[in-house]
Amino acid sequence: MTDTPEARLGEEIRRLREALGWSQNDLAKRIQFSAALVGFVERAERAPKEDLVLRCEAALNANGKLQPLFAECAKTTPRWFRPWTKIEAEARSLRLWEPLLIPGLLQTPDYARAVFQTQPGISDKEVDDLLAARTQRQQILNRSVPPMLAVVIDEGVLHRPVGGREVMNHQLEHLLELMTRPRISVQVVPISIGATIGLLGGFALAQVAGERDAACLDTPLNGQVTDRADEVHSIMLQYDAIRAWAHPLHVSEQVIREMKVTYDPQG
Incomplete structure (x- = not known):
C-alpha cells in the first residue's frame, strides 16, 4: 500500500476493526455508511469524509487515534478537492486542459516533486506526502479498464x-509512452495561436456512470468542484473551443518528440 496519510488512516481503521473481530x-452497520465505502477508505x-472518521x-473506541491521521490527509487532499478524488476515481471519461504544467495524472515523480517544492516553506516530509498522494491518484490509469483520458x-x-x-526529458518520454495507450490522447495547442479562452486557467471534466457530469477548476488558493449543469456546460464549451485550436494527435506527438530532443542531457 502506498505510504500516504490516507493509507495510514485506512490501515489504522482496518487494524482497530479487526482487533474487535468485526467485518x-x-x-x-455501526457507522451507517456502506461496506463498500469502508473498503474504499481502508484501501x-x-x-474519507470527516463525518465517517468521527x-x-x-464505534471503534479509537481514543483519538484517527483524527490526527485525518488532519494529515487534509494537507495532501484539500477539503475542496476531496469530492473530485471520488469523481476522478469512478470516472469513465476525463477531459483535461492545462495551460501551465503537465497535468498531475501524467506527471513523473521527479516533475511532480519539482512542482511541489516551489511551495513556500514546504518541508521534505510534506513534499513526500504530496508525491505519494499524486502517485496514488495516477493508479486509475493502470486499472484493467482505465477511464478514457x-x-x-x-x-x-x-x-x-x-x-x-x-x-x-524523462517527463516528455513518459508522456509519449502514455500516448501509446489506446485510452489516452494528448493534444498540443500551438503558441502561435496567441490568446485563447484557455489562458484563464486549467480545468478538468468528468463523466461518471449514473451521475451528473462534473468539472474541477483549480486556483492558487481554493478551487471549485461543481456538477451544476449550467456551469459544467460552460466549461465543456470552453474545452471544445480550446481543443479546436489544438494540433491533431500525430502532429502533437511530433511536437512533443521535437521538444524532448532539446532536453536531451547528451545534446
Missing part, C-alpha cells in the same frame, strides 16, 4: 523546464 459489514482508494472514532495542453507547457533538462 467491514459490521463496521458499516485508501477514496478520500463515527469510526466512536483526453488531455489538451498549451505548447508553453513543453517549453517550461520544470526540474531541469533531465527531468523534462
Whole structure:
C-alpha cells in the first residue's frame, strides 16, 4: 500500500476493526455508511469524509487515534478537492486542459516533486506526502479498464523546464509512452495561436456512470468542484473551443518528440 496519510488512516481503521473481530459489514452497520465505502477508505482508494472518521472514532473506541491521521490527509487532499478524488476515481471519461504544467495524472515523480517544492516553506516530509498522494491518484490509469483520458495542453507547457533538462526529458518520454495507450490522447495547442479562452486557467471534466457530469477548476488558493449543469456546460464549451485550436494527435506527438530532443542531457 502506498505510504500516504490516507493509507495510514485506512490501515489504522482496518487494524482497530479487526482487533474487535468485526467485518467491514459490521463496521458499516455501526457507522451507517456502506461496506463498500469502508473498503474504499481502508484501501485508501477514496478520500474519507470527516463525518465517517468521527463515527469510526466512536464505534471503534479509537481514543483519538484517527483524527490526527485525518488532519494529515487534509494537507495532501484539500477539503475542496476531496469530492473530485471520488469523481476522478469512478470516472469513465476525463477531459483535461492545462495551460501551465503537465497535468498531475501524467506527471513523473521527479516533475511532480519539482512542482511541489516551489511551495513556500514546504518541508521534505510534506513534499513526500504530496508525491505519494499524486502517485496514488495516477493508479486509475493502470486499472484493467482505465477511464478514457483526453488531455489538451498549451505548447508553453513543453517549453517550461520544470526540474531541469533531465527531468523534462524523462517527463516528455513518459508522456509519449502514455500516448501509446489506446485510452489516452494528448493534444498540443500551438503558441502561435496567441490568446485563447484557455489562458484563464486549467480545468478538468468528468463523466461518471449514473451521475451528473462534473468539472474541477483549480486556483492558487481554493478551487471549485461543481456538477451544476449550467456551469459544467460552460466549461465543456470552453474545452471544445480550446481543443479546436489544438494540433491533431500525430502532429502533437511530433511536437512533443521535437521538444524532448532539446532536453536531451547528451545534446
